[in-house]
Amino acid sequence: MGYLSCNAESAIATCDPNYWDLKNKNGSPNTRSRRTIHKHKLPQIREFEYSDIIAATKGFSSDSFLGKGSHGSVYKASLDNGKIIAAVKKTKFSKPAAANLRNHAANCRGCAKCNSPAENEIEILSRVRDTRCLVNLIGFCTDSNDNKLIVVEYMPNGSLYDLLHSSSTRPPGWKRRVRFALQLAKAVQTLHSSNPPVIHRDIKSSNVLIDEEWNARLGDFGLALRGHAEDVRIKCTPPAGTFGYLDPSYLAPGDVSTKSDVFSFGIMLLEIISGRKAIDVNYSPPSVVDWAVPLIKHGEFIRVCDRRIGTPSDPTAIRQMAALAARCVRSTAEKRPSMSEVVECLKVVRKRIHWSPIWKSLKQRVARAENMQALARKEMHDASEEVVSARKTVKAVSRRNSRKVSSVPGVxxxxxxxxxxxxxxxxxxxxxxxxxxxxxxxxxxxxxxxxxxxxxxxxxxxxxxxxxx
Incomplete structure (x- = not known):
């Protein structure tokens, strides 16, 4: 069970001396960065003063507290006189643990235990940035204990976990769920298609945050690995993740691959479809995989759907999405689809679910008109057959009536x-x-x-x- 815990030592160390080169040529912090976050353009990554972060979070007060992440607490911050609203991740590190980590990093040559989760997230997000589907990095700072604090985009609508499982809020409908699934699939595809690829290793609904426009963003890259599976740094990184989402074939460092993320995404997709948690002891079996996959194999797709919102209007959509989730959670990694295949499949599902009501009504009208035309053609055909039959009868009767005696033999x-x-x-x-x-x-x-x-x-x-x- 030690490998299932998300501790600091399980994070990757991709020690790149160039990634800290986030300052300008004079060596001073880059203070000329953009002050506002554009909808389509990200600002340059800034290095904040720790005192500025203290002021922005009101001394990390309870009023600014947003919640707990995988490696610490998250606080709301108002920066640049309120022009930037951000979230500050404060890693929970004890002084002995930080000192041991620094001593280890001073004597190693780039093993997988050098970076803290915050440092790892800074390294990953400084190279992989996407305005549409990732919770992007704004900046970072260093506290008095040389621990890194990261400043990321603020997501005002909470997490996907809260939307799916909170009893105080109305659960999202099918259109929004399919939209979330497609956005997250694109996020994971973005990571896997980067050069070198990034393996998230901790895909779950609580790490999916919802922005102000109700778009799903993938965050928390503290356990992410950047590089190829055959790299030495990745091979020496012990398995890590969250119980319930962790790939069962990921038992050794060499087993990690992009298909591990596909498995975790499949668990989250089942969670989106059914509304059940990945592991819920209130049900038997408690695992959503052990419960849902047998039903999907027997074609009982309706029983997998979240009862709170019923079934979608198009039954084909739920069949395709459920079958896709079952493919993602296969025990053999080679049999799982790639994230590119997942994205294409979810695009088809989204077209079925998000069909415009106007076009639906038009489609129904066209179908009714075609049915009426077919019925009219059938009636005309039947009428023509009746006319032909009547003509034949008239001809037969006229032939019988036109018979006359031309001669009388035997007189x-x-x-x-x-x-x-x-x-x-x-x-x-x-x-x-x-x-x-x-x-x-x-x-x-x-x-x-x-x-x-x-x-x-x-x-x-x-x-x-x-x-x-």
């Missing part, structure tokens, strides 16, 4: 002759000179013969209904 006269054709009649099918038959005249003899009308069967027609004579 016999009195003399027994057959097949005498009869003249057509619209009403009867033949013409007759009398009701009982018709008269036939022989042109040669001049004799007239009356022929009786035989009974002839005719086809039915609508105008007759049937005829027999």
């Amino acid at each position: 016999e006269c009195e003399s027994g002759h057959r097949n005498h054709r009869m003249a057509r009649s619209k009403s009867m099918g033949c013409s007759s000179s009398s009701a009982g038959g018709f008269v036939r005249r022989n042109t040669k003899t001049g004799m007239t013969v009356r022929v009786k009308m035989p009974v002839a069967k005719l086809n039915k027609s609508r105008s007759m209904g049937g005829l027999a004579s």
Whole structure:
């Protein structure tokens, strides 16, 4: 358990003699630095007088106290007649510990135990600066015991831990949570992509601070390592971190890598999704990993969501984010994604969560219009089929009604002759000179013969209904 504690001796010593060259050419402190922090431009790092820090924090009074960090207390400071509002980190070092550290540093050649957490943070933040996602360094000073105090940007809206777990404040919604996750992923990506890369080693929700514009910033670089994993200084640095966020495969100095930060980020992502702490003895199992990962593997994403805010409007978003968190906390470091992959995945999730209500309404209207058009096309198709069917029926009926008798075979006269054709009649099918038959005249003899009308069967027609004579 000694390796899990965050003590001064677990901080890296990247003894670079050039990083203290923060003064101007005359050797005096750089007092011509910018007095205000621009939104997009950071001021030059200043070296303050300890008396100025005492005055700015009102003697480190309780009224200026903001909270406790990993290595000491944090106080609010008003510098340059109120033009700069900052936070001062006062490292809690006892005199014997500081003396032993100075004696060790005087006799070593750059091992990992030379720097205090404050000195390490000054060294890291003087080289890696980002106005968007890191709590940046403003300056530093040295107290009467030669301990370094650092002055960083003031974050007025507390920490992510307080937002997620405080019962007195309303928990943030899904849009803000996804936004925080993406901003923190970009912060860790910035560290890993620097040259040489920086491994934070202490990523957790209490080290994430919220600025005045409600942006998430990653802070507290007291345990950070700057360099490659094969560097001698990193290999001799014992494991350190916070219990619950610490990579289980990080058991020896040589095991540290950027994937250790990926694991810690995955724990924090599960914390953002579920609203549960990394370790909470009020639940069984107490570890958020042991509780959430089996549910995610079985596809029970809804049970992982924070019940206080319900599920997001797009269920695909929570599935993607939960699956990403499960990938980050894999026991094998090689199977974890890089922070670049994490950023790209969270960008997709953010597009789903942060879809504008206007565009959502427009999308719904377009969908309704398309459904109505599809329904109208279907109705027109059905109607055309009915018209075609009706036309076929009319044609069939007209063909049946147009049938007429053209001749009457089998007609016999009195003399027994057959097949005498009869003249057509619209009403009867033949013409007759009398009701009982018709008269036939022989042109040669001049004799007239009356022929009786035989009974002839005719086809039915609508105008007759049937005829027999």
